Each structure stands twice: as C-alpha cells, then as structure tokens.
Amino acid sequence: MTSLTPNTVAADAEGLTLIISGDGIGASSMLQWRGVDYPIDWIVDVDGDGGSLGSAIPASALAIDGTFETVLVTVSTGGAASNPLPVTIFGPGVGAAESAVAGAGGTVTASTGRLTATYTRAAGGYGTLTAVDYAFPTDPLLPPNPISPVAFVDLQLLDGVAGDTLVGTFLPPNPILPPNPVLPPNPVLPPSPIRLAYWTGTTWAPVSGSGAVAPTFSFDWATSSASSATVTFDMTSTPQITALGGTVIAFVSAFAFEGFSAPADSDINVAKAGRAVPLGWRILDLGGNPILNLSSSSVDVSSVRIVCESLSGEAEPLDAYAPGSSGLQNLGDGYYQWNWATEKSWAGTCRLVRFDFGDRNPDGSPIYRTAAFQFTR
Incomplete structure (x- = not known):
C-alpha cells in the first residue's frame, strides 16, 4: 500500500471513506480496520478525479476512549497482508495530529504546530x-495541570524498541508573555522560563533527553518569545523511548511552589487583625532545584477582601505571629519568609493575600500564590 487518505478523522464524524492506492489492490482485496474486514470498492467522483479504490468505514467504528487513537490499516489480497499505514482518530480537545509508520531501517516524521518528531526504526517490524x-484550555480528559501550563502536546510511539531513536522538536506558543522591550529581564524568572514536563500516570516529572540532558529554550526578552528545544529520546532519556505509549508533555513555567508553611498553612487561617503574620514558603524549579535569587523588588504582595461565606475547608487559628512587618527574608535553600502587616480595621472580615513572583499565565496575567485569612479582634 503506497498511500491512504485521509490520515486523520474526528471521532464524531458520520463515517469515513478511505481512499487507497498500491500495487495489486483490487476489488477482491479487503481492508482491515481495528480487526474487522471491509470490502474495497470503486468510489466514484472522489475529489473530481473520476473515482478511486476505497472502503467505507461506519461512524460506529470511530469511537475512542481517550483523546486520540492511531489505527494501523492494512490491505489483504489473496491472503497476503500489505504494509500498515496509520489513521489517527481524534477527540474535540485535539488541535492537530499526524502519524507515520517506519519499518526496519526507515525514518519517518510526524509534525504539528508545537511538535515535530522524527523516528528511526532500528529493528524489524x-x-x-x-x-x-492539544487545544488550550485543555481537554478534560488530560491529566491535572502542572505548574503554570503554557501548552500541551502528546508524543506516542507504538512498538518502539531499544536501539530506535526519536528526536522531538518542541516549539512553545509565542509570545509567551506580553512583549515589553523597555523593562529589563524579569528578575524572578531564569534566562529560560519554559521547561518540559511529562505525565507519568500519577504525577508530572521533568523531561530529559539522551544522557539525562535537560532541554533548554533560549528566550528573547525583547519579544517575550522562546525558541524551540530539541530532545533525543532513547533508553537513557526520561521518559525512555519504549515508554512513549501516549505521553502528555506540557510546556510549563520554571517554578514549582510548595505552598505556605506553618503557621499559615490551613485552608482558612484565623488571625488577629493588626498583628504581623509570618508567611513562609519554598520555591523550586521543575527539576526540584531551589530558586535562590528571589529579591524584594521581584516579589509583589497584595491582598483583597473576599466574602467569608465563599471560603471552604478547615479554619485554624494561627499559633504564632511575627514581631513586626518585614520585606522578603531569604532563609536559604529556596526557603523564604515575608512578615505581612495586617490592619486592625480588618476585624470581622476575610481577605486573600496574594504573592506575585513575576511568572505569568499564557494570557500574561499574574500567577498568584494565595492564602485565605479570617480576621478577629
């Protein structure tokens, strides 16, 4: 089989007509789709070319359980099966998809707007x-969002084996932040504020290429845009090439925030109005390395009044206060503290304290780390 079109179809399509070409294919041939044989007929007036050989696949044969599924199609003539060619069925959360099949010694490429993957098959089969x-916002079938997601892609290699190689080039959406050529580089974000994370099935973990090399994106602050990054997947990469069974990969912010520590670590922190509240936290990059260079000028602290009835969770009184307000205190190893001055007039109200470290959502809005407070006299 030399060609098969189309090679993508929506899962909610009303059916699919596959147009086939190749040596020895005729009216006696059968097309195999998900283990079911379909007759090959002469399809008249396909794209105005007068007709082609093809098979009609019913809508009932297009159902999928996840966000996408790639079906390998073969044609059988006289009992002999052809080489396989792929068709990808996709759900509503998919923005673009492409598939390709490589035999022994072959190299193929599948490309979308965010991901270009080139695969070389070393062994037989x-x-x-x-x-x-994936479209953004994300499809509900995707795993829980990592820290500050910018975009999502999926990389799948079925029947990959040790010795194969796969090179993925990942291009984040640009500009990542609203361009501002006047401002200097954001002191919070590292030179490359984009990382790659993959979903292990239970958690998000950093992507690393062959030899445990972390992918890097160069960043231009004048245009607020990042270049592409290349990752080589093999048996020394994370994930390994044989583990790419449909791996969701996210472009994410470089920061992982571990949450506020005691005493302000409750769902609702009950505090005395007018006292200084010690707010401590730890901040890491995606690889688990502490961020050591936060400065007072790069951290913005604000608070907004909220309706107390909107809060949910357990309310716990603070068991410690700070002697007075302060700016940012660097405690080392990624740990920081800010003594937040509250006002006596806040008694009987609730507020949300918001920390802005300078990283941003895809639309440029601040990513706030927040804690809820209920104030008493």
Missing part, C-alpha cells in the same frame, strides 16, 4: 509515531 497538539 514496524513502529508507529504520532504527534498531537
């Missing part, structure tokens, strides 16, 4: 490569 872009 076939490996099936699929690249997927």
Whole structure:
C-alpha cells in the first residue's frame, strides 16, 4: 500500500471513506480496520478525479476512549497482508495530529504546530509515531495541570524498541508573555522560563533527553518569545523511548511552589487583625532545584477582601505571629519568609493575600500564590 487518505478523522464524524492506492489492490482485496474486514470498492467522483479504490468505514467504528487513537490499516489480497499505514482518530480537545509508520531501517516524521518528531526504526517490524497538539484550555480528559501550563502536546510511539531513536522538536506558543522591550529581564524568572514536563500516570516529572540532558529554550526578552528545544529520546532519556505509549508533555513555567508553611498553612487561617503574620514558603524549579535569587523588588504582595461565606475547608487559628512587618527574608535553600502587616480595621472580615513572583499565565496575567485569612479582634 503506497498511500491512504485521509490520515486523520474526528471521532464524531458520520463515517469515513478511505481512499487507497498500491500495487495489486483490487476489488477482491479487503481492508482491515481495528480487526474487522471491509470490502474495497470503486468510489466514484472522489475529489473530481473520476473515482478511486476505497472502503467505507461506519461512524460506529470511530469511537475512542481517550483523546486520540492511531489505527494501523492494512490491505489483504489473496491472503497476503500489505504494509500498515496509520489513521489517527481524534477527540474535540485535539488541535492537530499526524502519524507515520517506519519499518526496519526507515525514518519517518510526524509534525504539528508545537511538535515535530522524527523516528528511526532500528529493528524489524514496524513502529508507529504520532504527534498531537492539544487545544488550550485543555481537554478534560488530560491529566491535572502542572505548574503554570503554557501548552500541551502528546508524543506516542507504538512498538518502539531499544536501539530506535526519536528526536522531538518542541516549539512553545509565542509570545509567551506580553512583549515589553523597555523593562529589563524579569528578575524572578531564569534566562529560560519554559521547561518540559511529562505525565507519568500519577504525577508530572521533568523531561530529559539522551544522557539525562535537560532541554533548554533560549528566550528573547525583547519579544517575550522562546525558541524551540530539541530532545533525543532513547533508553537513557526520561521518559525512555519504549515508554512513549501516549505521553502528555506540557510546556510549563520554571517554578514549582510548595505552598505556605506553618503557621499559615490551613485552608482558612484565623488571625488577629493588626498583628504581623509570618508567611513562609519554598520555591523550586521543575527539576526540584531551589530558586535562590528571589529579591524584594521581584516579589509583589497584595491582598483583597473576599466574602467569608465563599471560603471552604478547615479554619485554624494561627499559633504564632511575627514581631513586626518585614520585606522578603531569604532563609536559604529556596526557603523564604515575608512578615505581612495586617490592619486592625480588618476585624470581622476575610481577605486573600496574594504573592506575585513575576511568572505569568499564557494570557500574561499574574500567577498568584494565595492564602485565605479570617480576621478577629
């Protein structure tokens, strides 16, 4: 089989007509789709070319359980099966998808707007490569969002084996932040504020390429845009090439915030109005390394009044206060503290304290780390 079109179809389509070409394919041939044989007929007036050989696949054969599924299609003539070619069925959360199949010694490429993957098959048999872009906001079938997601892609290699290689080029959406050529580089974000994380099935973990090399994106602060980064997947990468069974990869902010520590670590912190509240936290990059260079000028602290009835969770009184307000205190190893001055007039109200470290959502709005307070006299 030399060609098969189309190679993508929406899961909610009313059916699919596959147009086939290749040596020895005729009216006696059968097309195999998900283990079911479909007859090959002469399809008249396809794209105005007078007709082509093809098979009609019913809508009932397009159902999928996840966000996408790549089906390997073969044609059988006289009992002999052809080489496989892929068709990707995609759900509503997919923005773009492409698949390709490589046999022994072959190299294929699958490309979308965010991801271009090139796969080389070392052994016999076939490996099936699929690249997927997800629409943003994310599809509800995707795993829980990591810290500050910018975009999501999916990289799948079916039947990959040790000795194969796969090179993925990841391009984040640009500009990442609203361009501002006047301001100097944000002191909070490292030179490359974008990282790659993958979903292990239970948590998000950093992506690393062959030899445990972390991918890097160069960043231009004048345009607020990042270049692409290249990752080589093999048996020394994370994840390994044989573990790419449909791996969601996220472009994420470099920061991981561990939450506020005691005494202000409750769902609702009950505090005496007018006292200084010690707010401590630890901040890491995606690789688990502490961020050591926060400065007072790069941290903005504000608070807003909220309706107390809107709060949920357990309310716990603070068991410690600070002797007075202060700016940022660097305690080392990624630990920081800010003594927050409260006002006596806040008694009987609730407020949300907000910390802005300078990292941003995809639309440029601040990413706030917050804690809820209920004030008493």
